[in-house]
Amino acid sequence: MWELLTGFDPALLLAFIGAGLLLNLTPGADFMFVSASGIAGGPRAGMAAALGVAFGIALHVLLAAAGVSAMLMAWPAAYDAIRYVGAAYLAFLAVQAWRHAGEVAEGDASRRPWRAVWRGFVTNVLNPKTALFIFAFIPQFTDTAIGPVWAQILMLGAIFLGVGLVFSLTLGAAAGAFAHVLRRRARALGRISAVMFGGLAARLVWD
DSSP: OOHHHHSSOOOOOOOHHHHHHHHHHHHHHHHHHHHHHHHOOHHHHHHHHHHHHHHHHHHHHHHHHHHHHHHHHHHHHHHHHHHHHHHHHHHHHHHHHHHHOOOOOOTTTTHHHHHHHHHHHHHTTHHHHHHHHHHHHGGGOOOOOOOHHHHHHHHHHHHHHHHHHHHHHHHHHHHHHHHHHHHGHHHHHHHHHHHHHHHHHHHHOOO
């Protein structure tokens, strides 16, 4: 693995890391989901959501290395099916957040992060744009002269995942800290989370 890593052009590798960081800084589905989770459940929930999203990205990277993601590009119907399932799941989260706004209790804090991990994973996996983006983006930085393409995709995917995880964990913790300061407005924050989840669902349907 070290030989493979050192085989990359340093300038190209730095460009890849910079591009990955820029993409994470650009507000998108994962950005909004982690923020909403932090607002709804505090720092632990926000960071747990970030971890769940990371697990989803890891799965997409594995699929990209195996060539499975390419199948979605060849089958538009499969892409649409996953897109609508993902939108339905986000809509469900929006309804739940709206109905239970302001009901977060301190005794429930230890259980909420595990749900946030699962929700982050499912939300990311059901977003076909993540898979299609990873499949189209990462291969551009591979070079058949330095080793198997699948191994390079795994290596670059791990780097992309690491950069994104650090950023998402920071985002989730910050969103949670902000929510803690406004704990007296828990109902309003719950409604904000619901609107954010609903916005993600609409974005998946209409994009």
